[in-house]
Amino acid sequence: MGMYKNIGYLFLAFLLYALNAGFFRNFEFFGVLPNLLLLLLVYTALEDEDYFFLGFGFFTGLVLDFATQVFVGSFALGFLFAALLLRQISQNIISLERNWKFLPLMLGVAQLVVYAWIFFLNGLAHRFGHAQVFFEAKYLLNRFGWEFLYNLALMYPVWKLAEIPKVLQVKFSGRIK
Amino acid sequence: MKFIYTKAFAIFFICLAILAFLMFLNSRGALGQIQKFFLKMPEPAVKAGAYATGSIKSFFSVLYNLKQLSTENTELKNRVVELKTSLTQAEGDIRDNEILRKELGFKKTSKLSLVPCEVMSSNILNLTDTLVLNCGSDEGVKEGQVVMAQGHVVGKIIYTNKNTSTARLATSSKFLIDARVSKTGQSAVVEGSFSSGMLLNQIPQSAPLEKGWLIVTAGINSQVPKDLLIGEVGEVVSTSNDLFKKASLLTPVDFSNLQFVYVAQ
Structure with missing residues (x-):
C-alpha cells in the first residue's frame, strides 16, 4: 500500500511546516505568507493513487489549526473537502495529465474551499463564543489573491520535492502503489 | 458503486469522528497538551530555519542601510548625552519622591x-x-x-x-x-x-x-x-x-x- 511513499509524505509535511514557520516567516509579501502544506495537499490529491491523501490532508490541516489558533477543524475540514473535491474534479470532470495549465485552477479551487471553511466554521464558532479570532470576509478576500500568487510561485519546487516519496517507494519496494 | 460504500467515505467518516472528539475536548479546555505536542515536534527545525533567514536578512539589511546607519549613529550619540542629563535629574527626583512618600506615609x-x-x-x-x-x-x-x-x-x-x-x-x-x-x-x-x-x-x-x-x-x-x-x-x-x-x-x-x-x- 505504498508504506515508504506515505512515510515520505509525512516527513515532507514536517519539513514544509518547518520551512513555512521558520524560513518563510521572514519573507512576507503584501502581508501574506505561502501555505506550503496546501501545495502538498494539491499534489497528493491529484497524483496519489490510493486514499492516503484524505487522512493526510486532514492531519496537516489539524496541524495548521493548532499553529494558527483558528477554531479546531477549520483547516482540517477545509483540507479534507478540498482534497476530495480535487480528486473528484480530476477523475470525473477534467481528465488531467501532468499539464501545468490546470494546476493553477486546482490550486485556486483548493484555496477557495479552505478559505470558505475557515470563514464558515470559525465564524460559527466565534458566534457561539468558542473561537479566539474572527475573520471578516473582506479580510480573507483581500489576502486571497496575494496568497494565491505566492503559492503559485512556489508550486514548482514543492511539486518536485513531493515526487521524492514516489522515488523512494520505487527504490525500496520496486513498484509504485 | 455508491460513495457511502467506498473506502474514501470510510476515511472521511473517521476523520469527521476524530474532529468531533477534538471539538469536544476543545469545549472542555483539554486540547492544550495535544496542541503543545504538535507545536513542539517541529520546533528545532523551525528555529534552525528562523536562525538561518534571520542572519541572511540582517546581513543584507545592514548593507542596504549603511548610509542611514551612519546618520542614526550620530543621532543616537546625541540622544545618549541628552538621556544622561535627564537621568541625573530623574535620580534627584527619585530621592525627593522617596522622602515625600515617607513623610506622607504612602504605600509603595x-x-x-x-x-x-x-x-x-x-x-x-x-x-x-x-x-x-x-x-x-x-x-x-x-x-x-x-x-x-x-x-x-x-x-x-x-x-x-x-x-x-x-x-x-x-x-x-x-x-x-x-x-x-x-x-x-x-x-x-x-x-x-x-x-x-x-x-x-x-x-x-x-x-x-x-x-x-x-x-x-x-x-x-x-x-x-x-x-x-x-x-x-x-x-x-x-x-x-x-x-x-x-x-x-x-x-x-x-x-x-x-x-x-x-x-x-
Whole structure:
C-alpha cells in the first residue's frame, strides 16, 4: 500500500511546516505568507493513487489549526473537502495529465474551499463564543489573491520535492502503489 | 458503486469522528497538551530555519542601510548625552519622591510580576496575528494581561488553556490598549495597524506631540499595569483638519521573530 511513499509524505509535511514557520516567516509579501502544506495537499490529491491523501490532508490541516489558533477543524475540514473535491474534479470532470495549465485552477479551487471553511466554521464558532479570532470576509478576500500568487510561485519546487516519496517507494519496494 | 460504500467515505467518516472528539475536548479546555505536542515536534527545525533567514536578512539589511546607519549613529550619540542629563535629574527626583512618600506615609506600589513564556507558534501564515505561548492558567496567565518582549508591550492575552495561551500581537488591526504620553501625561489609545506597525490615536489637536516621545500604558484597565513602555512616537500622520492627532509608533521589537516573551501580571 505504498508504506515508504506515505512515510515520505509525512516527513515532507514536517519539513514544509518547518520551512513555512521558520524560513518563510521572514519573507512576507503584501502581508501574506505561502501555505506550503496546501501545495502538498494539491499534489497528493491529484497524483496519489490510493486514499492516503484524505487522512493526510486532514492531519496537516489539524496541524495548521493548532499553529494558527483558528477554531479546531477549520483547516482540517477545509483540507479534507478540498482534497476530495480535487480528486473528484480530476477523475470525473477534467481528465488531467501532468499539464501545468490546470494546476493553477486546482490550486485556486483548493484555496477557495479552505478559505470558505475557515470563514464558515470559525465564524460559527466565534458566534457561539468558542473561537479566539474572527475573520471578516473582506479580510480573507483581500489576502486571497496575494496568497494565491505566492503559492503559485512556489508550486514548482514543492511539486518536485513531493515526487521524492514516489522515488523512494520505487527504490525500496520496486513498484509504485 | 455508491460513495457511502467506498473506502474514501470510510476515511472521511473517521476523520469527521476524530474532529468531533477534538471539538469536544476543545469545549472542555483539554486540547492544550495535544496542541503543545504538535507545536513542539517541529520546533528545532523551525528555529534552525528562523536562525538561518534571520542572519541572511540582517546581513543584507545592514548593507542596504549603511548610509542611514551612519546618520542614526550620530543621532543616537546625541540622544545618549541628552538621556544622561535627564537621568541625573530623574535620580534627584527619585530621592525627593522617596522622602515625600515617607513623610506622607504612602504605600509603595508592588513591583511588576513577569511570567516568562516561550513562543510555540508565531503567526505561521500571517493569518491571525497571534502567538501561541507555552504558559497558561496554571502559571497564572489570564485573558487581558499584557505580553512584553525586550522591555516593550508586544501583545495581549486573548485566550488561555491550562498549559497554553494565545496572545494577539500589538500590530494586529484588532489590538487596542489605553496609553499615555510619558512626557505630558496626555491620554491616548494605541492600536495595531494591519500587521505592519502601531498607531497612536485620539490625541487632541491642541496637545503637543513630538517625535521621540515615549508612549506608555495608562493603567486604566486593572489587568494592564501602568507605565509599561509601548514605543516611541515616529511620524505624525494626521493633518490639522483631522479630529484627532495620529502618529506612528516605533519599537525595536521584531514581531516576526519573537521567541521569548513575558506576561505582566
